[in-house]
Amino acid sequence: MTQEKFYYDNKIVKLFAYATIFWGIVGMLVGLWAATELAFPSWNLNLSFLTFGRLRPLHTNAIVFAFTGNAIFTGSYYVVQRLLKARMFSDFLSKFNFWGWQLIIVLAAITLPLGITVSKEYAELEWPIDILIAVVWVSYGWNLIGTLLKRRVQHIYVAIWFFLASFVAVAVLHIGNSIEIPVNFFKSYTVYAGVQDAVVQWWYGHNAVAFFLTTPFLGLMYYFLPKAANRPIYSYRLSIIHFWSLIFIYMWAGPHHLLYQALPDWAQTLGVVFSIMLLAPSWGGMINGLLTLRGAWDKVRESAVLKFFVVAVTAYGMSTFEGPMLSIKTVNSFTHFTDWTIAHVHIGGMGWNGFMTFGMLYWLIPRLFNTKLHSEKSANTHFWIGTLGMLAYSIPLYWAAFTQTLMWKEFTDAGYLAYPEFLDTVTQIIPMYITRVFGGILYITGIIIMLPNLIKTIKSGHIIENEETYAAPREKLAKKRLAGETPHRWIERKAVHFTIWVLIAIIVGGLVEIIPMITVKSNIPTIAAVKPYTPLELEGRDLYIKEGCYTCHSQSIRPFRSETERYGEYSKQGEFVYDHPFQWGSKRTGPDLARSGYRGGKMFRPAVWHYEHFKDPQKFIEGSIMPAYPWFFENDLDYSSIKRKIEVMQMLGVPYPAGYADKAEADLKKQAEGIAAELKKAGKDIAWNKQIIAMIAYLHKLGKDISLATADNKSNAEGEKTKILNFTASSNPEDLKSGAEIFKSTCAACHGANGEGVIGPNLGDNFTLHGSNAKDIFKVISDGAGIMTGYKFQFDQKKLGQVASYVYSLLGTNPKNGQDPEGEKIQK
């Protein structure tokens, strides 16, 4: 066979490797700083760009996209050329990929601390950078697919499958999640509202973990692990099974980030079951990795590279076991919003991504520079310190999460919250936050040890930037399946077919979950009382987003007694219809704020309280770790874009009256002056156009509409009464049937499937507690009675009538196993 001469491009690999190390150190230091602020709040130095709310997005973006992103490129540019026996398709695209990516990172590092953000986790960057990301990412994919097409080998190896899936999925996810309408160059609103936005965001957020932090690293594992161990892959069949099941199932699991929140039950169920089904496919990767090491375990003792790989793969196995467990609703009700999530992602991030990257660098750098690793001993030290750091980081956080969630949920014997002050549950875990900082320091120390070791290695060798090599050209085979060729083996030699199948596999889950959320109205029952934000509230909301308040405060009360007792009524889908973007958050370092504007509610605080609290949180709440926001009092509110903001909102379907954009500024000023006057009454002199005024307006909007609905109902009690007085039970079979359906889904839990009574009384006997005529029954269902809740906000009058008619029809039916009668005997 004639051999063709060609050159591997090693220079691009080298550049990406340098960038990986550099951004790794930067990203981790930012994380360390943010972690220190939680233990010692004064570390933000009262500088806006150093507050936790702005640093945390910087840390996550730097680790996910800068550190692991560059690691993926380092590995895949090295691996793809060797596995396909071809130089990269285009040197220009390689360089464009490299410099484009570094530009994105620099832009992120500038914009995020300035508070230029869309607040969607791991997708915080604003629209111009989003476009740049799409372009650079596609250039990588173009380069990858181009190389596939000019490859010299017949079949593509499993590592390449994973790179391919990563490229396709991340492109779809990033573009799908980043559809936004620009307000100006630095600000945009996502097209999705509330619940839809939450579903799209976590479809993205979850699968960014899948297709940025998992599949590309499996690709790296499938190359570097067998290479470093000099062992064959344990099972080809397992690679096929776990590859396809993994990429297909992953895409469905996003809703597990929103369990027990304002998401339709069917979507939550999909999130739960697909997360559970994800366990075995994820473990397939770990098993294939670990079993590949059979017969090479003696090498692990000496080789730092293999040690890193073994712990990385084990950490991968641990996180992918933990993930499905955390997706079980009962477990999730304890772990969500706590530090458990943070510990979980750091096992994955530090263990799997970090250690795979370090192992790869220790293996790759000496080979790239044609030399030996300067010090194997130093690499081993890095391994042990890193491992220790990872444990010292995560164990305290698991402990903190456990402590805090139990404190949140504990009730006293009299039935009150045992720790009604949220801060008490925070103070308790501060020692764990301090310990976690030391874990982080240890982990970074490992990298500081790696740095001179790699520099000395690089100095002792020299790189051949264009490495000469030979391979035979690819034989032309029949397009059709050959005799004896398995279907999978067949598509392994057909790159385009393969890519299309990957696209189909990854797209199904998202479509099934997102499309009904947008098109089917019943998924988001509307609440008439919920009104769009006033211009001032909207500006306040944008400040809330800018400061990254969502990194510490959720706006999503789950339907648990421990949460409704603490925060107020649980969150409903219809409350969020005007929210572009949603602000449910994923972590409660501070309390939930969904009801902070609910007058008479537990979370409500008057304007002057917010004023004092933003100025000096410790004044009211001694020991609070909330930072002060002195600039809210100095900086003017920039409302220059308010007209355009209202117009964009109108474009997105928010029902401001026609022409309202022109009046917005006047309305904003009027409302702001009102708040300034209110503050003045309390002795606080502040100009109406300061940022604090807009923040107060926004915080007073949260949950306000719901409280007004309640208040309105009180004042409309007369009107209600007439409706009830006019009610007569329907005997229309249609009505009774609908009534029976509502009864089954809503009432049966307490009154039994046939009204025989369980927690609530027997409805089928001849005794009633609150009256026996149809009007009485309607009233009880509508307003509630005794321990029974009223349903007037859940169902409209017609439905209430239907279910009342049904309940009326139950009287005297004497169902089986009926409870003993309660109340007065009646005559029907």
Added chain:
Amino acid sequence: MENKNTNPKEIFEGYNEKYDQKLMIEHDYDGIRELDNPPPPWLMWLFYLTVFWALGYAAYFHFFHIGPLQAEEYKIEMAEAAKKYKKSDAETKQIVLLTDETSLNAGAAVYAKSCAACHGPKGKGGIGVNLTDNKWIYGNSPENVFKTIKNGTTKGMASFSSLPDKKLIQVTSFILLKLQPQKATDTESNTNSDN
């Protein structure tokens, strides 16, 4: 692919004929080879089990409606709690104002921290109403004042249900005994001194 060594033992030191299925000779990717081992049966069973579980879970909650969905689950939890816990003692029983100095001082401290921002340091009012006059929107019986503080009002008064009942009674006592009636004067000493 020129190196067609077919003896696995010579290629890989760790190759184990006893356990490993055949080496897939035609699979060679930059020197990486693959074995034809089947996936571990326990892993496959784990997979089938999770799929069955998923179907069962969906059926339990959605097709047969056996398990309660979250709104219903909440109602059950609340109904059970309502049955289990009686109302707090302080809310149902008459509230006896505390007259000892320690309690009143404690009440003054609670007032300074939680109430003064709105009602003024001496109760003269600000954002909140004047507490030193004779006008009461929600009644001035100890029970009513206690309830107003504990539950808040829809007109803007925050709820202080997060404070334990003991503290609430202390501050109620402070307001009714120290700020009322006409006790508050402009002299600083009045707030804390024993009358």
